[in-house]
Amino acid sequence: MSNHPHSAASAAPSLTANIWDERRPLADARLREIISDARVVGVGESAHFVAELNVARASLVEALIRDAGVGSVALEIGRDEAPLVHQWLAGERPEELQALVGPLTAALYGTFLDELRQRLPQDHGIRVLGVDLPNSLSIEPSVAPLAGVLATIDPDASELVQATIELAAQVKGGSAAASATSWLALERDVQDSLTVHLARLRARVDALAAVHRTDEDAHLWREARDLAETAATTDVMLRAMADLFSGTGRVDDTTIREVYVAQRLGDAVHALADGERIAYVAHNNHIQKTPVVFDGVVTAYPAGSLLAGLLGAAYRAIALTHTDEQVPEMAFPASTDVGFRVERVDAAAIGEHSVEAGCGEVLQSAAATIVLWDAGSRTHITSIRSQSATTEVTAATFDVALVFASAATDAAIAALSLD
Template sequence: MPGQETFTAWLRRHAITAETLDPRAPMDDLEPLRDLIGTARVVAIGENAHHVREFYLLRHRLLRFLVERCGFTALAFEAPFTEAHMVDAWVQGGPGAVQEVAAAGAGAGGLGCCTEMYDLLAWMREHNRDTAAPLRFAGTIISSRRPALAALAGYLRRADPDALPVLEQINAHAEGLHHTSIFKVLHQYTALEPAVQDAMTASISRLLGRMETMTAYQRSRGHEREHATALHHLRGVWYGDHALRDFAGRGIPAGSAAADAYLAESVLRLLADGHADGRIVLAVHNCHIRKTVVTHDGAFGLFPAGYHLAQALGEDYLAVAATSGDGRTAQVRPEPGHPLGFQVLDHPQPPPTATSVESAFAAESALTIADLRAARPAVIDHENFQHMRMEHYLTDVDVFDAYDAIAYLPHTTCTDYVSAQPPPPAQRWS
């Protein structure tokens, strides 16, 4: 069409740029983000790999801007829903050392265990000292069974003791499935007899049905909010059980569909809990925030959390994928014999290809943000970008359909969590 240009040319004239990722730097250079954000109630800021230092800095700096200048009220992080309550208590002045609280409440896969995360949480706590409306921290992903079921048991003892025997059945079936590493749990689950797996699924479903039917009664007793929280603990267990069945080949294989559905429900629940003026920053991986359906080996049904949120919120949901140029990245690799059930490996970034969106960006600024909604009608080559970085490789994604904006960082490094990882188990040769 007349007047169109390449995406690279468009970026030179229209991209938002900043010269630092320092979270405590002045924020005037981020003011152009107001037009990008608009009235969105959920702004998702992704990352193309976990355990990358610069993505933590990016989120910290943008969170500070969104809270202090745009009135955002919560950070929803890729942390377990149940365990994250202790982090929320800490940022609002609760006891404990930040390293211990982050490891216990936001440490799924080690995501809470790095200097940059400690600094972010310390800033939230500092911010909350001087505000009448404290900034909340919330987990969004499926919790380990033990803390989720323990929280549920505390509620049932007070509100519905008749349901406790069913909870005890779940605990009996799930004995041995309480490792904090999902990779360990996946392999433990496949070792269970199918009859035990089925009994556990049946007990979880029975308890979920009981709690759903008790909702109106608990509301009439003034326990609506407490009941909703307890029910969300249980829904995490229920979704987690379905994810395990899928992994074991006894469900409908759809990748992380159960986890993404729960993540979206967690965000929508937090939004409703924040009342009419609540606004949320969502910090999870790029693969979770995308707005388009994922096709995986021909299976249908893999809807990312971003798809659910876009369907529920429309323009009130904004998906900002974060990606990078050169430097280092981290690969999370399952390793059954490893103490954590996985390894995190430090990798060099491979060069981008002509069809990866990173190839359009110049590495001149510490941060470049492109509004893809504004760029799409103005650029001639938007359909060319069908790939984006994911860990140490490129993944298939129609970038302009999947995301509303791209935050590009020219150089990345791994966090100190990666260098502190225990070594992999020694190889044994027969």
């Protein structure tokens, strides 16, 4: 395949588009230059459950591991699932991935992880970081291990812990949608009691962790603080999602989750060895470096924007999108473990000054295109596809984009009976 630059569409004259070869993901010199000083590389997707994007992300991450010093892969999963995914990726677990983790993680990352495991050598040593809240947005995955830690270091909290466990167990679901529905079904006093118990438990753990920060069990107190913070933040985020699904959500509420993710990634960066990097694999709306804007309304300040503020040029964001006429989309509600089904719907029209329009005619002769631009004012970009809609962006939102001609529904969706 040719790797010579082509002129981009006249709608966006400052963009350049080259054929992107999945077999040589980092062949483009400008792409290599863009990531050369990065400590964290965001690898996105414009829509979940797209086969081409999952395979391409595996190819790109494998190249980042092999040729660019990436030693950790951060995913949109919680600390409860990360050890299981780590063991599976290392070939230490013989089970199918969906048998180890919830159906949502298997749907989001199954094909990507399967492709990555096949590409990596057996002794790859790659770490998997769960930098997000529990994917199910249920509280039990954080409270249960917290109870185990506190049984050792703070037995006096047992009554508070037990009451919190009983309340948290009433929120059930395999996804944010399902858990939010479960939470909405609770009586108001139960909802509020859960929040109060989590706040009380978090405050106690924070206070005692400060007192015991030099003790021999200080590491257990640090773990307890992390778990208590995760449980309390999940509860607040669960309330935000419940408001969203009930039509009373507040603008920017989902930033709660984004700040949590950015803090976890920031902590991981501080622990990196010299020359080591992290690939943060998530939706475009999480990795992007500017606010998420739909129809002129800011809906969140994403983790990527916070990382860009923290790391500057040491954070780079690679968007993945497509020009297909249809795209997989989540249909709510549904009687599945995750509370939705995946349907093919019409994708939003490609905007005149969109990232997708920057491909020009290159996609007529290739399956994928790499679109590059300068972050200066002369580069005029206004939108990129997001799920079946579009979101407003600027030249500063991403550093580079990979654009694909098709967006087939991932085979994992049918295997999980979510279609």
